[in-house]
Amino acid sequence: MKNTYILLFLSCCFFPGGLQMQAQDVHIQKKSENIVIKEDGSFVRNIRVQVKASENPAVYPIFYDHELERIEEIEVFERKGRRLKQIEEPIIATRDVELDVIASKRIKSIIVPPGDGAVINYAVHCDELMYLSSLPLFSYRDVDTLDYTLNVPSSRTLVRDIIHSDALRNFSMDSVVTKTGTRWKIRLTPDEIESNPLSLFGIYRNSRDPLMRMIFPPAAYGRDGKRYLNDWYLEKVNTRRGINKTVATQVDALTEGISDPREQMEIIYQYIQQNFKYVALEIGMGAFIPRHANQVFANKEGDCKDLSNLLSQALNYKGIKSDIALAATYNHITDCDFPSLSSADHVVCLAYVDGERFILDPTDPIHIAATPVQSIQNRTLLLVNEAGGEWIEADGASPEENSIEYQVSLEGNASNLELQGSFEVVYGGISGNFLKRSYATMAPREFTASGTVHYESVFGNQSVSELQAVNNKNDFSISGKLAVNGKRFDDANSEFLFLDFVPRLFETIERNQILEGTHFGSTFRKRVVIRVQMETPFAAFEPREKNYSAEGIDLQVRMSSPSERVVEYSYEFSVDYQRADKENLERINKGLEFFKKTVDEPIVLEKKV
Secondary structure (H helix, E strand, C coil), X not given: CHHHHHHHHHHHHHCHHHHHHHHHCCEEEEEEEEEEECCCXXXXXXXXXXXXXXXXXXXXXXXXXXXXXXXXXXXXEEEECCEEEECCCCCEEEEECCCCCECCEEEEEEEECCECCEEEEEEEEECCHHHCCEEECCECCEEEEEEEEEEEECCECCEEEEECHHHCCCCEEEEEECCCEEEEEEEECCCECCCCCCHHHCCCECCCCCEEEEECCEHHHCCCHHHHHHHHHHHHHHCCCCCCHHHHHHHHHHCCCCCCXXXXXXXXXXXXXXXXXXCCCECHHHHCCCCCHHHXXXXXXXXXXXXXXXXXXXXXXXXXXXXXXXXXCCCECCCCCCCCHHHCCEEEEEEEECCEEEEECCCCCCCCCCCCCHHHCXXXXXXXXXXXXXXXXXXXXXXXXXXXEEEEEEEECCCCCCEEEEEEEEEECXXXXXXXXXXXXXXXXXXXXXXXXXXXHHCCCCEEEEEEEEECCCEEEEEEEEEECCXXXXXXXXXXXXXXCCCCCXXXXXCCCCCCCCECCCCEEEEEEEEEECCCCECCCCCEEEEEEECCEEEEEEEEEEECCEEEEEEEEEECCCECCCCCHHHHHHHHHHHHHHHHCCEEEEECC
């Protein structure tokens, strides 16, 4: 049996996929965390895991940040009937985790022996209390019961909130005042969710799972968590501010002869956007605190916090007031509406010119000042400043501002029943950002190939060629040739024209049904007009209109025959949602079903005698 343990140990060390597979097999009867917050701002998580009986050995993994956390006091016990027998030399593998955005994560993998069950005890020590910013109220493994105990000293206050609480089962939370502080007890039956490498280290994306966000302000702050996080972050950032002569000289050269503050802002912003490489490398508190502005400038690279801090310092140098703000992007587990490090996954720069506030994201290569930042539109930001911080809401765009206009002209071919012609689509606002990003980062030939594949999918796998793109400041347009096959059928008296090749409602989503959590990129209004010139005259028909309307979504479809040889099909679609969630999912999918029925029914054209 020991040889089996050794083989399992080696699989953990050298085959990460094997580790995840084995870890999913662990069925935990109960997991308990007794978290002790100390007066000096450090904390300890004392964890006890009770593993159920199993016929096979398995692996229990401990994921941690070795720059911030220390794993100590690991104990493993075998259950023998009602007794626990300690394993004197438990088999434990330690390895670094190689992820693109994280450089300080490790896994300790503990072999769990087969038998009547096991108990694992260990402690996680951390000196940075702000790192204790959330408690997951879910599990990556099969867990019957999850218990948390929070011991908060009287010198601090627990401020908390719970997101997605509707998903909680058997949840209870109460507190007891002790001589030294307050003890909070939390118990629940957690749902098992699918894990991914980032979420295992507290980076949650496109998730709708319950999470308790926390902050522990000193007594002097009362329950003002916002001001505490602001002051803490400002103190850290202030040591990374100021620009040297090299940076100042470059900023002066960029703005030489320019006196208008807004123009200066746009020049400096575009310079950092276009000349600095985005590199996300998180090491310990470096996941939250930027590198010094001068270092970022010298290396010509950085991530959102690095580049936003550099931009803010360059603007301040030119006399343009600016700050940085913590934000949560649309794919983060929650909005940044609570003062906790777990609430934010992004940093932006805010500049003030002539009484107007501009949100600037130097890591978004296509963002234009005075327009919404797509990744954080309508999301809450925590502005970090000397006044104690401020909650603000990022601008969003209405569906009318994010327009999509399709014009398609086709002509019939009597010899092979093919339809041939051209199309043009113009994206206004941020509706075409997914294309603008590709256009900005791809070589022309690569973009053309990628765009051809995209529009062939949009037109129901029809043939697209001779694609051309024009990128203007306020819109983005694409034009090309279109050939449609298999959509015309002929008999002696009638011709049948199928229109299921018309551009789908949600251009970037191929599914006929939207899944919960799907992000659309932005709200938008879409208008499609298709004119088909037939070679054989037909009897004109009365215009036909079909409409579907629900809260936040509207679809109007129209079919007509402007002449005896022309069929015109058009639709206008407006969606005032950026994301599909429980509240709007049903009405969105009903709209998709309605649309599919309209395009699946052929138009019957009666031939003129």
